[in-house]
Amino acid sequence: xxxxxxxxxxxxxxxxxxxxxxxxxxxxxxxxxxxxxxxxxxxxxxxxxxxxxxxxxxxxxxxxxxxxxxxxxxxxxxxxxxxxxxxxxxxxxxxxxxxxxxxxxxxxxxxxxxxxxxxxxxxxxxxxxxxxxxxxxxxxxxxxxxxxxxxxxxxxxxxxxxxxxxxxxxxxxxxxxxxxxxxxxxxxxxxxxxxxxxxxxxxxxxxxxxxxxxxxxxxxxxxxxxxxxxxxxxxxxxxxxxxxxxxxxxxxxxxxxxxxxxxxxxxxxxxxxxxxxxxxxxxxxxxxxxxxxxxxxxxxxxxxxxxxxxxxxxxxxxxxxxxxxxxxxxxxxxxxxxxxxxxxxxxxxxxxxxxxxxxxxxxxxxxxx
Numbered sequence: 001x002x003x004x005x006x007x008x009x010x011x012x013x014x015x016x017x018x019x020x021x022x023x024x025x026x027x028x029x030x031x032x033x034x035x036x037x038x039x040x041x042x043x044x045x046x047x048x049x050x051x052x053x054x055x056x057x058x059x060x061x062x063x064x065x066x067x068x069x070x071x072x073x074x075x076x077x078x079x080x081x082x083x084x085x086x087x088x089x090x091x092x093x094x095x096x097x098x099x100x101x102x103x104x105x106x107x108x109x110x111x112x113x114x115x116x117x118x119x120x121x122x123x124x125x126x127x128x129x130x131x132x133x134x135x136x137x138x139x140x141x142x143x144x145x146x147x148x149x150x151x152x153x154x155x156x157x158x159x160x161x162x163x164x165x166x167x168x169x170x171x172x173x174x175x176x177x178x179x180x181x182x183x184x185x186x187x188x189x190x191x192x193x194x195x196x197x198x199x200x201x202x203x204x205x206x207x208x209x210x211x212x213x214x215x216x217x218x219x220x221x222x223x224x225x226x227x228x229x230x231x232x233x234x235x236x237x238x239x240x241x242x243x244x245x246x247x248x249x250x251x252x253x254x255x256x257x258x259x260x261x262x263x264x265x266x267x268x269x270x271x272x273x274x275x276x277x278x279x280x281x282x283x284x285x286x287x288x289x290x291x292x293x294x295x296x297x298x299x300x301x302x303x304x305x306x307x308x309x310x311x312x313x314x315x316x317x318x319x320x321x322x323x324x325x326x327x328x329x330x331x332x333x334x335x336x337x338x339x340x341x342x343x344x345x346x347x348x349x350x351x352x353x354x355x356x357x358x359x360x361x362x363x364x365x366x367x368x369x
Contacts, residue, residue: 001129011073014033014044015032015134016032017033018032018047018055018138020046020048021047022189023186023190024048025047026050026192027142028142029076029106030075031074031076032045033045033058034059034072035062035070035097036071037063037066037071042062042063042066042067043061043064044058044059045057045059045060049218050220054079054088055075055088056074056088056092059072060091060095067095067097068097069098070098071097071098071099072099072100075103076104076106076139077106077111077115078091079106080117087118089118090118092124093119093122098125099125099126100125100127102116102126102129102130103129103131103132104132106146107146107147109146150284150288151288151295152293153294153312153314154294154296154297154313155297155304156184156297156298157317157332158319159175159319159320160321160324160325161324162324162325163332164326164330164332165301165331175323176319177355177356178212179356180319180358185214188208188209188210188222189210189214191296192222192223192290192292192295193224194208195227195297196297196299197226197227197228198232199300199302199303200300200303201228201239203300205237205238206239208222209221209222223246224242224245227249227278228247229251229278230251230253231251231256231257245264246267247265247266248278248283249267250276250278251269252269270282280307280310283312300330301334305334308365316362316363317362320360320361346366347364347366348364
């Protein structure tokens with residue numbers, strides 16, 4: 001498929017527009033659309049919020065009657081099915097566009113080529129694959145969920161140069177600087193779920209919301225999930241303040257459960273493992289059933305290590321501060337059952353960024369399969 005430099009320019013603009021929805025469109029994918037007539041942009045839009053008009057609809061509304069015989073650049077295949085909004089493929093056909101250039105086919109089985117086929121059946125010239133890699137990177141968790149049936153799980157760790165996350169006393173605020181902490185808030189804002197353990201709730205009483213460095217951006221706050229086997233979460237815990245908190249437990253303490261429910265959170269009982277803790281495979285199964293694409297794990301060494309060993313982490317994000325906390329400080333991952341080198345968790349380097357004095361390292365967790 002041959003594309004012109006103008007095609008690339010307009011699709012680049014569509015991708016930039018799509019990025020505007022990264023904090024608000026979830027769990028829907030980020031999508032941008034640009035409509036062009038005589039090499040001039042006459043309409044543009046992005047998917048702003050789930051349940052609201054898609055990118056193509058915003059762009060067509062702006063272009064109005066000028067959309068007839070125009071070219072539309074869309075970062076993701078226009079939908080062909082009735083969901084919470086009407087099909088965008090139908091809207092493009094009704095507007096009379098002559099050509100549609102699509103960055104990538106939608107991996108959602110409800111679309112999966114059907115939108116492209118519908119456009120072509122209507123006589124519209126459709127090309128696919130322009131800046132596909134960039135468009136796919138923008139919606140990595142969405143693509144992962146559509147192709148595997150599982151949400152994309154990121155585990156975030158802030159640690160010192162010698163691999164420590166807290167002092168022996170538990171003191172951990174703040175190992176990293178302001179720039180790194182703001183980046184964590186951006187990661188939360190892009191995630192559907194922030195998951196932690198009751199140990200972190202009791203030790204640090206975190207809010208786990210997306211706030212710092214986001215200004216007046218339209219942020220759809222992540223849902224908070226707490227793994228709490230014995231229902232020890234205090235009723236005044238900061239994570240309960242937003243009424244978007246779910247506690248996963250294996251406890252049969254109805255009194256504690258009802259108190260938490262009355263406090264505004266959802267309590268879901270799942271299976272226990274052989275140690276009487278919530279079973280992580282049951283946690284994974286529950287997450288798979290939720291209408292989410294991404295999970296960010298913010299927890300202590302025990303839960304971080306357990307998630308890694310259970311093969312539930314897809315990506316590890318490490319914020320490393322230029323400091324050393326010493327031998328008595330707490331490590332990042334507790335994995336006592338690893339006793340030989342052959343059992344180690346293998347990672348594949350992805351990216352490195354500098355945030356103030358800190359370094360952000362991103363790794364993909366290697367799979368045996």
